[in-house]
Amino acid sequence: MVPTVTAIGNRKGGVGKTSVTLGLAMGLSLLGRRVLVVDLDPQANATTALEAEGEFDIFDVLYGGEAGTLGQAIVQTSWKGIDAVPGSESMSRIESEVLMTPEMRLKTAAWNSVELEAYDHILIDLPPALGRLTLNGLIWADRVMAVTEAAAFSVRGVTEFLETVDKVKSLPHLNPELEFAGLIINKTSAPLTGEHSYQINELQAEYGENVIMPVIPQRTAMQDSVSSRMPLTKLSGPGAAALTEIFVEHARRLDGGK
């Protein structure tokens, strides 16, 4: 079994990268897939939400010289069917460090991890930056998805993020095989406001089929899921049910392209 590795990013913070990563993980696990979430963001919000704690975290793997392989840092989370490699605040140091081929560390750590063969999908929650950490994710990933709000600033973040993706694809020693798996629009108003409809149309004009439907509406259940550290399936109310259905649809698409 070779897992599909999908990196989820945007240059901008707060657009929902972590929430969408967790939603997709939940959706894939509902489809019966084995999922591993790799938290590459120094803020480690996905780690907190998943209650992923273990002896090692991503920093130990890449810089500790102890763990060495990604597999050794894998922990079970409190979310059914989802494992994780916990993130670490220390990862912010990597952004500014200068070393030989430091962008290859994650891929190298994955290379020797037989443990990864247990998964169908690996989702990488990227930080809101285009530095070394994001490059580590993009160089290892098979696919990349972007998440955006229907607002001008987040859209610019997508453009910058995808320019970095193009750079990674254009260099033979980086990741020419990296595939753009689409753009998810998050936090839309229901019903859609004029501004949101306008931005969605603009995104469709620019990215065409790559804009993945349905859009994900703004619902408090999304915040509740992260703050209560529980998947949407464990929350009651129409918002949680509606979001679960949407994430299963996105998960099916992600899984189908395997």
Ligand SMILES: Nc1ncnc2c1ncn2[C@@H]1O[C@H](COP(=O)(O)OP(=O)(O)O)[C@@H](O)[C@H]1O
């Ligand atoms: N569809 C949504 N509806 C409501 N709140 C959302 C939605 N998506 C994300 N949020 C909230 O927006 C904030 C930022 O989301 P997060 O996933 O942490 O973004 P990022 O990882 O891109 O920084 C969080 O408080 C999160 O709960």
Ligand SMILES: [Mg+2]
């Ligand atoms: Mg995040």
